Amino acid sequence: MIALNEQQLKDIRRHGERDYPHECCGLMIGRFGLEGRKEVTEIYPISNAREEEAKRNRFLIRPEELMRGERYARERGLDVVGFYHSHPDHPAEPSTYDLEHAWPTYSYIIVSVREGRATDLLSWEMEADRSKFNPEQIQSEDNS
Amino acid sequence: MPVKILIPTALRQYAGGKSEVEVEGQTVGDALDRLTSANADLRKHLYSDERSLRNFVNVYVNDEDIRYAERLETPVKDGDTVTIVPSIAGGATTEEEVAAAGKSGAGTPPLPALSNEEIARYSRHLIMPEVGMEGQRRLKAARVLMIGTGGLGAPLGMYLAAAGVGHLGIVDFDVVDESNLQRQIVHGTRDIGRPKIESARDRLQDINPHIQIETYETRLTSQNALELFRDYDIVVDGTDNFPTRYLVNDACVLTGKPNVYGSIFRFEGQASVFWAARGACYRCLYPEPPPPGLVPSCAEGGVLGVLPGIIGAIQTNETLKLILGGGEPLINRLLLFDAWKMRFRELKLRKNPDCPICGEKPTIKELIDYEEFCGLRPQPAAGQTKEEQAMEEITATELKQRLERDDSIQVIDVREPHEYQIAHLEQSRLIPLAQVVNRMNEIDPNRETVVHCKAGGRSAQAIQALKRAGFTGRLINLKGGITAWSNEVDPKVPKY
Numbered sequence: 061m062i063a064l065n066e067q068q069l070k071d072i073r074r075h076g077e078r079d080y081p082h083e084c085c086g087l088m089i090g091r092f093g094l095e096g097r098k099e100v101t102e103i104y105p106i107s108n109a110r111e112e113e114a115k116r117n118r119f120l121i122r123p124e125e126l127m128r129g130e131r132y133a134r135e136r137g138l139d140v141v142g143f144y145h146s147h148p149d150h151p152a153e154p155s156t157y158d159l160e161h162a163w164p165t166y167s168y169i170i171v172s173v174r175e176g177r178a179t180d181l182l183s184w185e186m187e188a189d190r191s192k193f194n195p196e197q198i199q200s201e202d203n204s
Numbered sequence: 205m206p207v208k209i210l211i212p213t214a215l216r217q218y219a220g221g222k223s224e225v226e227v228e229g230q231t232v233g234d235a236l237d238r239l240t241s242a243n244a245d246l247r248k249h250l251y252s253d254e255r256s257l258r259n260f261v262n263v264y265v266n267d268e269d270i271r272y273a274e275r276l277e278t279p280v281k282d283g284d285t286v287t288i289v290p291s292i293a294g295g296a297t298t299e300e301e302v303a304a305a306g307k308s309g310a311g312t313p314p315l316p317a318l319s320n321e322e323i324a325r326y327s328r329h330l331i332m333p334e335v336g337m338e339g340q341r342r343l344k345a346a347r348v349l350m351i352g353t354g355g356l357g358a359p360l361g362m363y364l365a366a367a368g369v370g371h372l373g374i375v376d377f378d379v380v381d382e383s384n385l386q387r388q389i390v391h392g393t394r395d396i397g398r399p400k401i402e403s404a405r406d407r408l409q410d411i412n413p414h415i416q417i418e419t420y421e422t423r424l425t426s427q428n429a430l431e432l433f434r435d436y437d438i439v440v441d442g443t444d445n446f447p448t449r450y451l452v453n454d455a456c457v458l459t460g461k462p463n464v465y466g467s468i469f470r471f472e473g474q475a476s477v478f479w480a481a482r483g484a485c486y487r488c489l490y491p492e493p494p495p496p497g498l499v500p501s502c503a504e505g506g507v508l509g510v511l512p513g514i515i516g517a518i519q520t521n522e523t524l525k526l527i528l529g530g531g532e533p534l535i536n537r538l539l540l541f542d543a544w545k546m547r548f549r550e551l552k553l554r555k556n557p558d559c560p561i562c563g564e565k566p567t568i569k570e571l572i573d574y575e576e577f578c579g580l581r582p583q584p585a586a587g588q589t590k591e592e593q594a595m596e597e598i599t600a601t602e603l604k605q606r607l608e609r610d611d612s613i614q615v616i617d618v619r620e621p622h623e624y625q626i627a628h629l630e631q632s633r634l635i636p637l638a639q640v641v642n643r644m645n646e647i648d649p650n651r652e653t654v655v656h657c658k659a660g661g662r663s664a665q666a667i668q669a670l671k672r673a674g675f676t677g678r679l680i681n682l683k684g685g686i687t688a689w690s691n692e693v694d695p696k697v698p699k700y
Contacts, residue, residue: 127289141213160258161258161259163214163215163249163290164217164249165213165217166213187330189335189336189337191323191331
């Protein structure tokens with residue numbers, strides 16, 4: 061389970077809409093709690109590293125940027141707890157390619173952006189054996 | 205040289221919760237090997253195969269990306285910090301790109317991929333780090349040859365098929381008999397009379413349609429064994445007789461294959477892995493077969509139906525471990541099981557340097573005549589005594605006629621008392637084989653004596669023993685035993 065507040069969810073959606081028709085991505089920084097619970101304290105948007113023409117289908121965070129994000133979190137006594145990205149005109153479900161490029165424990169939030177408007181937003185966690193993603197519950201502060 | 209490895213948050217659960225670990229190593233590859241040697245899970249998330257890092261895994265030595273240095277060969281020195289960082293990628297993609305990503309850094313033959321159906325089917329395997337996707341793909345790539353589809357072969361075949369072993373070969377020449385069904389659970393009542401390999405193939409394919417099954421309706425012989433074994437990675441011995449057991453062992457040693465061994469009798473079972481390249485073979489344990497007749501077969505001595513289930517499942521367990529390349533195999537270990545006492549014991553085995561087939565100076569360099577080796581082939585001219593050649597026989601039909609005509613004839617049943625309870629001839633008197641010489645005085649030498657057992661073997665032994673002990677009366681063996689009586693004379697007498 062991952063907990064975000066409404067503002068953070070809104071920020072992710074907005075990032076997706078802003079970068080449409082390209083994919084957006086970013087880090088979620090926060091704390092690991094008991095029994096796999098994650099609490100997000102901050103959204104850390106990252107620019108899409110791929111070339112302009114490839115942006116529509118893929119995104120890739122440069123490791124340097126990721127390291128910067130990790131360092132940013134560490135300095136504040138926090139952790140990277142997951143990543144978000146958008147699927148322009150595709151469902152908010154992970155692709156095979158997503159599966160090839162993920163680790164367990166982290167949350168992977170996907171926001172579907174259709175014709176420029178953010179629709180579904182779902183969070184996924186990879187099965188420890190790398191076989192599939194399982195849906196993860198998003199707990200939003202304002203409706204809990 | 206100790207270097208510090210920073211573990212990313214997601215992988216700390218596989219490193220004892222630590223955020224950094226100090227290990228020794230000359231290169232990055234070295235250090236990562238040390239880090240991951242204790243934990244298959246951690247390795248799985250870092251490496252796509254034996255030697256290649258996953259393409260989204262970046263490794264830095266201090267601030268340098270090893271991709272721009274010597275990759276995994278990048279040297280490290282005392283006090284260096286190795287940082288593992290994932291790059292994040294995602295989005296929709298094409299099948300070709302996924303395939304290309306999977307192949308990156310390949311050098312070994314690629315393991316077959318799993319379909320979504322297979323992933324769903326094997327999910328209980330996949331979620332264990334000891335198996336995982338790679339292990340399951342290894343199972344799919346594996347080729348296992350099963351000798352026999354009887355008591356041991358039944359659970360073996362079913363569990364190997366269910367586990368997703370991609371290629372199963374089965375060798376048998378027998379047909380399903382009613383008396384098999386008490387333990388050979390791969391066959392059903394409707395299969396009685398069918399060739400066992402056909403019945404087994406249908407059942408195994410029903411358990412798992414994703415695997416390939418090759419059937420060989422033949423007796424395993426010195427002529428065909430080597431050729432058969434060559435196509436397989438592992439041979440599993442589910443046979444019930446000594447000649448085949450030595451044949452399987454020798455053919456495995458000569459072709460370099462591991463031999464997953466199991467044997468059963470009454471309430472006791474044994475299991476081991478004989479692999480000459482890594483330990484003792486069957487001949488190191490038993491250089492010579494027992495004299496013929498000393499160790500009865502299951503048909504004579506009986507077997508608790510569940511016992512082959514237990515031993516066969518242990519053989520399956522060992523086979524799967526050999527394929528996965530993990531755990532502690534039964535190499536150089538002989539496992540003894542007693543179902544009646546419910547006890548497991550273990551004996552340590554050692555490779556015998558004087559072993560005639562896997563020792564330092566092997567004398568057996570090709571397959572031999574195993575029937576002869578086990579003393580089962582009758583020697584022409586020599587070997588047989590006069591009495592053996594002269595044994596009198598009577599058929600069940602003739603015996604019936606004799607019994608109706610006159611009452612001078614006596615019938616001695618040399619089976620065990622519990623067999624007598626299953627079925628016996630009205631006129632018979634029970635004297636078990638083991639007591640027949642001691643109780644010789646209970647048999648009237650002045651009357652003609654017909655001796656019988658279940659199928660004619662033990663009664664022949666009884667007649668020889670009585671003659672050697674000096675019994676003077678006329679002894680006649682009932683051909684085919686009480687089974688023949690049931691077939692020819694009285695179908696009300698149950699067969700067992």
